[in-house]
Amino acid sequence: MDDRAALHIFVLTLQCNQGCTYCQASSRDKHAESCTMSKEVLKRSVEFMFQSPAHVLTMEFQGGEPSLHPELVRYGIEVAENLRKQQSRDIRYVLCTNCVDVNDDLLSLCKEFNVLISTSLDGPEWLHNRNRGKADSYQKVVAGIKKAREVLGNNAVSALQTTSVMALDHPIGIVDEYVRMGFHDMFLRALNPYGLAANNDDWSQYTDRFVEFYKKAFEHILELNRQGISFVEDFATIILRKILTPFDSGFVDLQSPAGIVNSVLVYNYDGNVYTSDEGRMLAEHGDYTFCLGNVFDQYEDIVYGPKVQQLAQVWSAETLAGCFDCAWRPYCGADPVRNHSTQGDVYGFRPSSLLCRKNKTIITYLVSLIIERYDEVMPIFKNWLQ
Ligand code: SF4
Numbered sequence: 313m314d315d316r317a318a319l320h321i322f323v324l325t326l327q328c329n330q331g332c333t334y335c336q337a338s339s340r341d342k343h344a345e346s347c348t349m350s351k352e353v354l355k356r357s358v359e360f361m362f363q364s365p366a367h368v369l370t371m372e373f374q375g376g377e378p379s380l381h382p383e384l385v386r387y388g389i390e391v392a393e394n395l396r397k398q399q400s401r402d403i404r405y406v407l408c409t410n411c412v413d414v415n416d417d418l419l420s421l422c423k424e425f426n427v428l429i430s431t432s433l434d435g436p437e438w439l440h441n442r443n444r445g446k447a448d449s450y451q452k453v454v455a456g457i458k459k460a461r462e463v464l465g466n467n468a469v470s471a472l473q474t475t476s477v478m479a480l481d482h483p484i485g486i487v488d489e490y491v492r493m494g495f496h497d498m499f500l501r502a503l504n505p506y507g508l509a510a511n512n513d514d515w516s517q518y519t520d521r522f523v524e525f526y527k528k529a530f531e532h533i534l535e536l537n538r539q540g541i542s543f544v545e546d547f548a549t550i551i552l553r554k555i556l557t558p559f560d561s562g563f564v565d566l567q568s569p570a571g572i573v574n575s576v577l578v579y580n581y582d583g584n585v586y587t588s589d590e591g592r593m594l595a596e597h598g599d600y601t602f603c604l605g606n607v608f609d610q611y612e613d614i615v616y617g618p619k620v621q622q623l624a625q626v627w628s629a630e631t632l633a634g635c636f637d638c639a640w641r642p643y644c645g646a647d648p649v650r651n652h653s654t655q656g657d658v659y660g661f662r663p664s665s666l667l668c669r670k671n672k673t674i675i676t677y678l679v680s681l682i683i684e685r686y687d688e689v690m691p692i693f694k695n696w697l698q
Contacts, residue, residue: 317615318366319564319576321589322357324349324384326376326581326596329412347376349581351387356607357579358391362399363611364577372406372430374589379409382418389425406430411456412449419463426468429460433471433493435479435486443476457493466494474501480521483529490543491536497544500526502670504590505654515654519666523673530677537692544696551678552693554643564588566645566671568629572602573620583607585614587623590649601658602649623648626658634662640675 326347349357361369371392373385389405396403405427407418414429422429434440437450444450460469471490479486490498502522505515529545536543550563564571572587579585583606586592591602605614614620629635629646638644650667651660662668681689 317364317573317575317577318368318562319370319372320361320364321372321374321576321578322349322354322378322388323374323376323578323580323589323592324354324378324381324388327380328375328377329380329410347581348381349384349579349583351384353579353581353583353607354384354388355391356583358388358395360579360585360607360611361392361577362395362401364615368402368404370404370406372408374408377410377413378407379413379418382415382421385418385427386421389421389427393425404428409456410444410449410453411460412452414456414460419460422460422468423463427464429464429469431457431460431469431471432474433457433490434473434476435482435489439476439479439482439486442478443474454493471495471498472501473498474503475522475525476503477518480518480525483525484532487529487532487536487543491541496542497546497549499546500529501547502526504650515666519670523670523677526674527677534689534692537695538688542695547674548678549696551643551675553697555679555682556693557697565647566643568627568635568641568644568646569624570627570646570648572623572627572647572649573604573615574627577615579607585609587620588649590653594649594653599653601652623658626651626660632659632662634665634668638662638672640672643675644671 358371361371371388373388378385385407392403395401405425407422407427408430411429411431421427431453433453434443440450440453441447457469457471471493473486473490487498503518530548533543533545550561550566553559553561554566562575564575567575572591576588577585578587578589578592580592580595584595585604585607586595587602587604594601595603604617604619626632626648627646629641629644632646635641635644635646647667648658648660651665652658654666655661655664682693
């Protein structure tokens, strides 16, 4: 069955009410109204999504800050619901929001359509506020998470952590903040060299420091689990599922063929369609390499068009020098967008790829844990994979 493109990201607006130091979404001031999707483009984008053959669709609202335009969230869902009923398809909705402005109306919309909330929390109050560039951001986010949990239930609210340069020295405090906030899992996430984040420090040094940060945080998470606190690290779980089971979690960034186009399509506020959110972010800085066309074009011309055919030659790790004979290939993935943005060519060169270095080091670390500390870690990992 052709099950491609299950995840569809709708960038409703670039407007945002925060000013994060590491912003990867190329957000703009909240008054930048020209960077907001029209209803006409939104309707056409939803219709475009429904041409994807995937039986279960995920419609994800992103920005900028999509909660600044609740009318568009509602309209997008209403159009999708009509098509879903006509075509007997399954769909799940995700609202990616910083939770700063979640109000009763927005939450009742989420309740009505089972919309999951994906927010971001960077760690303790001082760190979160400094990353966000606002003195009261943490307070507002925590209040927003609490409110969303009350209306939607705990399981409907998840949070993503992003490891800024400032965060690298605080692995324990960041994990503890997630535990304190009542989360049962976290994704220890490195910065990506896209958007405004590309202006950050030396990426080679950042990568090595991130891996050290990851290991310290991970050891702390293992210790919490040994103490009886069930707490999951999501990136490791994605890799462990590949290593220890016959299944794959479908995580877009660790797939071969790559997740771009195969698992995800992105609709920008102006109707342009991109291979992935990272491809869209490059375009915000003038690089349209991964723009596939516009929602007013034919679906086939976009997802089977010449650009995708070219990318298909470099999106399988099995055919890439460096990857094809790498021991970790079954657990890793191909990423032509990252290769292009960091190395200037979609094929990439593994010996100097920082993404390869990070993946290789973390996979090696997880495998060494299984080999050297089997009795200690396997009960925890099995629990995570249930
Ligand atoms: S670890 Fe590096 S060489 Fe190995 S599959 Fe991943 S990207 Fe390719």
